[in-house]
Amino acid sequence: MDKLLFYVAMAAGKLSALALRLLGRNATYMPGVIALKICKNFIKYLQKPSCLICVTGTNGKTTTSNFITSVLTAAGHSVTNNSFGSNVQGGVAAALLLNSTFGGKHKNEYAVIEVDERSSLLVYPFMAPDYIICNNIMRDSMKRNAHTEFISYVISSAVPASTKLVLNADDIICAALAPQCEHRTYFGVDAERPAATEGMKARDIVYCPKCGARLEAEYLRYNHIGRWRCTACDYGNPARDFTVTQIDRERMTFTVEHNGEALVYKLINDNIVNVFNLCGAIALLTELGFTYEQVSGAFRNAEIVQTRFEKSSAGDLNVTRLLAKGQNPVAVSRAFSYLSKCPEKNKCVLLLIDDKEDNINNSETSCWLYDLDYTPLRDPEIACLIFAGKRGKDHILRAAMSGVDTGKILITDRAKDSSLLVDTDKYKDIYILYDNYFLDEAIREEKLLLERGAKAQ
Amino acid sequence: MTVEILFGEVCNLFGDAQNAVYLRQTLPDAEFIETPLTDEPWFAENRPDMIYIGAMTENTQRKVIKKLLPLKDRLQALIDDGVVLLATGNAGEVFMKHISYVTENLETDGLGLLDLKVTTDLFSRFNGKVLGRFEDIPIVGFQSQFSRVEGVKAENAFVKVERGVGADRKSKLEGVRVKNFFCTSLLGPILPDNPLFTEYLLRLMGCDRPAAFRKEAMDAYEQRLKEFRDPSTVF
Numbered sequence: 008m009d010k011l012l013f014y015v016a017m018a019a020g021k022l023s024a025l026a027l028r029l030l031g032r033n034a035t036y037m038p039g040v041i042a043l044k045i046c047k048n049f050i051k052y053l054q055k056p057s058c059l060i061c062v063t064g065t066n067g068k069t070t071t072s073n074f075i076t077s078v079l080t081a082a083g084h085s086v087t088n089n090s091f092g093s094n095v096q097g098g099v100a101a102a103l104l105l106n107s108t109f110g111g112k113h114k115n116e117y118a119v120i121e122v123d124e125r126s127s128l129l130v131y132p133f134m135a136p137d138y139i140i141c142n143n144i145m146r147d148s149m150k151r152n153a154h155t156e157f158i159s160y161v162i163s164s165a166v167p168a169s170t171k172l173v174l175n176a177d178d179i180i181c182a183a184l185a186p187q188c189e190h191r192t193y194f195g196v197d198a199e200r201p202a203a204t205e206g207m208k209a210r211d212i213v214y215c216p217k218c219g220a221r222l223e224a225e226y227l228r229y230n231h232i233g234r235w236r237c238t239a240c241d242y243g244n245p246a247r248d249f250t251v252t253q254i255d256r257e258r259m260t261f262t263v264e265h266n267g268e269a270l271v272y273k274l275i276n277d278n279i280v281n282v283f284n285l286c287g288a289i290a291l292l293t294e295l296g297f298t299y300e301q302v303s304g305a306f307r308n309a310e311i312v313q314t315r316f317e318k319s320s321a322g323d324l325n326v327t328r329l330l331a332k333g334q335n336p337v338a339v340s341r342a343f344s345y346l347s348k349c350p351e352k353n354k355c356v357l358l359l360i361d362d363k364e365d366n367i368n369n370s371e372t373s374c375w376l377y378d379l380d381y382t383p384l385r386d387p388e389i390a391c392l393i394f395a396g397k398r399g400k401d402h403i404l405r406a407a408m409s410g411v412d413t414g415k416i417l418i419t420d421r422a423k424d425s426s427l428l429v430d431t432d433k434y435k436d437i438y439i440l441y442d443n444y445f446l447d448e449a450i451r452e453e454k455l456l457l458e459r460g461a462k463a464q
Numbered sequence: 465m466t467v468e469i470l471f472g473e474v475c476n477l478f479g480d481a482q483n484a485v486y487l488r489q490t491l492p493d494a495e496f497i498e499t500p501l502t503d504e505p506w507f508a509e510n511r512p513d514m515i516y517i518g519a520m521t522e523n524t525q526r527k528v529i530k531k532l533l534p535l536k537d538r539l540q541a542l543i544d545d546g547v548v549l550l551a552t553g554n555a556g557e558v559f560m561k562h563i564s565y566v567t568e569n570l571e572t573d574g575l576g577l578l579d580l581k582v583t584t585d586l587f588s589r590f591n592g593k594v595l596g597r598f599e600d601i602p603i604v605g606f607q608s609q610f611s612r613v614e615g616v617k618a619e620n621a622f623v624k625v626e627r628g629v630g631a632d633r634k635s636k637l638e639g640v641r642v643k644n645f646f647c648t649s650l651l652g653p654i655l656p657d658n659p660l661f662t663e664y665l666l667r668l669m670g671c672d673r674p675a676a677f678r679k680e681a682m683d684a685y686e687q688r689l690k691e692f693r694d695p696s697t698v699f
Contacts, residue, residue: 149478149608149652150591156521157586210481213473214501219527221502368698370593370691372606373684374652377479397691400684404656407677408485 013052016045017111020104035092039100050096050133053103056087056113059134060291061122063162064142064181065152066338067284068094068121071142074275074288074309076119078297081305085115094121096129103134124158125151127165139166140173140291142284144180145230145337146211149374155180155211163187173291175283176247177228179235180212194249194290196282198261201226201233217242228279229344230337249290251282263289270299273306276316278345319453324460325351326437326453333360333442334371336378342440347383353390355434357452359422361396363444373401381409391434393417395425426452431459465494465669466510470517471501471528478608479652480518480552486656487516489676490666501531507542508535513669515542519553519651522565522584522610528558529574536575543577548668549645552654554611556639556647557582563611578640578647584611590633593699594650595692596623598641601660604688605650607631613649616640622648627692627699644668656681657688 020042024034042049062072069090076088089102099120106114122130124144131139141162144155152158159180166172166185175181176193212231215222220239227233236243252269253262259274263286275285285306292302317328327349331342339360346356365371376398384392384406392415394402399418407413417428422445429437437456441449469484488496494513497506501524507515520528532539539559543549557563560580563572567586574582592607603623613631621630622639630638631649639648646665648654655662659674659681666673675681691697 150589153589153608153610154477154521156523160586210473210476221500368696370688370697372591372593372608372652373657373688374479374606374608377482377653377656397687400680400687404677404680404684407680408482408489408656413680 009046009048010052012046013049013111014109016042016049017104017107017109019045020101021109024101024105033092034105035089035101036098037101038104039093039102040097042104043097043100048133050100050103050130052111053107053134054112055134056118057116058118058138058295059136060117060119060138060140061131061136062119062140063122063124063127064140064175065124065145065147065158066332066335066341067142067280067287070281070315071140071284071288072119072121074285074306075140075291077309078288078292078302078305079117079119081308082297082301084117087113087115087118087120089120094123095126099126099130124162127162131165131167131170135167136170138171138173138291138294140287141181141184142175142287143178143232144184146335146378147337148334149372150334159184171294173287173294175232175287176245177232177234177283179222179231179244182245183216191245192249192290192294193245193247194283194286195244195247196228196251196279196286197247198251198254198282199279201228215240215242229341249286249293251286254282261285265290265293270303272303273309275306275309278341280341317453319457321457321460322462322464323435324431324437324456324463325435326439326456326460328439328441328449328453331360331440331442333362333444334375336375336380339440340380340383343380343383346389346438346440347386349436349438351436352388353434354388354436354438355391355393355429356389356438356440357393357395357425357429358402359395359425359439359441359445359449359452361398362442366397371398373398376401376405379405381406381411384411385409389415391415391417391430393419393425393428395419395422422448422452424452424455426455429456431456431463465491465671466497466506466512467491467494467514467516468497468499468506468512470499470505470515471520471524471531472498472518473500474524475518475520475528475555477519477521477651478553482653483518483550483552483655484516486653486662486676487514490662490673491671501527505532505535507547508538511542511545512547514548514550514665517551517555517558519555522554522568522586525554525558525563526570526572529572532558532575536577539575540577543643543645546644546668548665550665551647553649553651554609556649557611557613559645559647560613578642580613580615580640582611582613586610592628592633593692594623594625594628594630594638595689595699596625596628596638598623598661599664601658601664602689603650603658603661604685604692605648605654605657606652607649608651609649611649622646623650657685659685
């Protein structure tokens with residue numbers, strides 16, 4: 008009976024996808040939801056591709072998934088990927104459904120599927136991935152993800168023991184996921200070790216999960232990312248199998264050491280979080296048997312997807328658009344930190360980081376703003392901050408509490424036309440930080456700024 | 465003046481840690497004692513003017529209960545003596561009678577200073593907003609919890625809820641106030657989000673001074689009050 012329901016679900020899902028496309032709508036979620044409504048075991052009955060790779064973790068899923076997919080595609084393989092769709096259960100089902108025959112046979116050799124951490128229990132037990140790569144487990148949306156212990160519990164409970172894991176060794180929470188899985192590959196970054204951890208406090212892990220004693224950080228890069236050891240037992244970060252040993256920011260390359268061999272790859276983006284993402288992708292692809300030539304060749308042509316990072320210029324104006332996932336304090340803190348490290352002088356930053364939905368007939372929670380590190384915005388070279396959205400007054404208070412000069416802050420409650428507040432006579436290097444749901448608005452404001460730059464030429 | 469921040473290294477979820485920062489900024493001359501989970505709380509031998517404890521994971525909750533259980537009578541004595549004690553998010557549950565962790569199938573007795581029972585289900589997350597009143601002060605806040613607290617009575621409720629619900633997810637009573645012990649499911653930056661309540665707590669400690677960054681805090685508070693009072697705002 009269940010199998011019969013599967014075929015009905017498959018037909019309904021495919022028909023709904025067709026209908027959605029005829030209406031000019033995206034078919035990356037609803038077909039999966041419809042199929043799962045009809046047959047709750049829908050994912051279980053789908054035939055898997057030859058190799059099913061799932062990408063999870065708080066930050067970096069899409070970037071990593073895109074890197075892996077680009078290498079597989081460049082090597083001539085057919086790949087199913089949901090990076091432009093949804094990564095919750097319905098989106099995963101939709102991606103697999105749309106790439107399967109009516110009988111449930113998968114059409115592609117590989118599937119690289121992003122899986123939202125909270126969806127783990129609804130996905131992994133039904134599809135038994137060959138590989139899961141996890142980049143990090145960090146503080147995320149309070150409303151959905153609660154805390155890192157909860158997310159670790161959910162993922163660890165869901166992953167089948169047969170799955171091979173590729174984990175960030177420098178994230179001690181991530182590295183401990185799913186202990187039932189014996190096949191584990193660890194990656195991390197040793198290059199550019201911070202000199203000290205002074206002033207930096209990790210909040211999501213403090214005590215040893217094994218013996219309860221205090222953990223001691225050898226160094227921390229941000230949050231709990233770094234190297235730890237227990238003060239009382241042998242617990243600590245695992246040894247890395249793939250290590251970034253050098254980052255050359257001038258040549259935009261980085262070196263990965265594995266089994267005593269050091270290989271140089273193109274650095275697609277110099278943000279340290281992307282160095283981790285790239286190293287994870289290399290570790291996974293090497294595990295899959297891809298050669299250095301195949302991986303580095305594909306990396307040479309790869310770029311961070313333009314919806315995530317885009318630099319443009321017109322006249323003397325330089326505009327950089329950078330994704331900073333709202334309600335995710337670590338992602339936005341990393342973006343703030345990145346901004347402060349950008350070498351330009353007299354920077355102006357337009358921020359569209361409030362939650363779009365939560366401010367329509369609603370009032371967005373302020374909680375995440377208080378986990379967000381505003382201190383990089385103290386940078387005197389960040390000369391102007393424009394917060395566009397309903398939470399402007401909250402941002403001013405948080406900035407004041409963090410020692411940021413509030414005199415350089417402007418607020419407007421609308422994203423639309425917020426770039427008009429940018430004094431383009433005064434500021435030539437403009438950054439637009441935006442939440443996923445403000446992509447269209449960010450592109451619009453970027454375009455308006457570039458038009459002003461071109462006109463002034 | 466002495467303020468003890470209990471277990472701030474682990475009781476800091478959802479922005480709660482910034483309550484302590486805001487208190488420090490408001491009371492620059494006060495002594496702040498940060499007690500980690502591995503140390504004996506300062507209040508065991510001394511009388512602080514205020515104790516603050518913030519939201520934590522369920523696993524940490526059990527460790528905190530274990531740590532504080534031998535000091536239960538001392539805590540009761542301090543509460544009776546009028547010490548200000550603020551517990552935000554699920555920190556207040558530690559002081560309650562019993563917690564059932566249904567997902568993990570665990571039963572834990574709390575300190576029993578409050579005759580309330582808690583049920584925690586990791587697969588039932590509740591997110592909410594509260595607009596209410598404590599005495600004559602409008603209170604705004606946010607909830608995000610796996611737990612459900614049963615048994616709050618009108619006579620000792622902290623906030624009379626006007627919009628939203630209390631920690632039991634259904635009533636119009638939020639949190640508990642016993643003398644100067646305030647226990648609330650509202651979490652995150654309750655002090656900077658509610659500068660008038662912060663100033664009320666300061667007065668309880670004999671300190672009549674404005675909350676830090678008062679203008680900025682009042683601007684944000686008034687904006688939130690306006691949004692919470694707007695009939696089109698969904699609760």
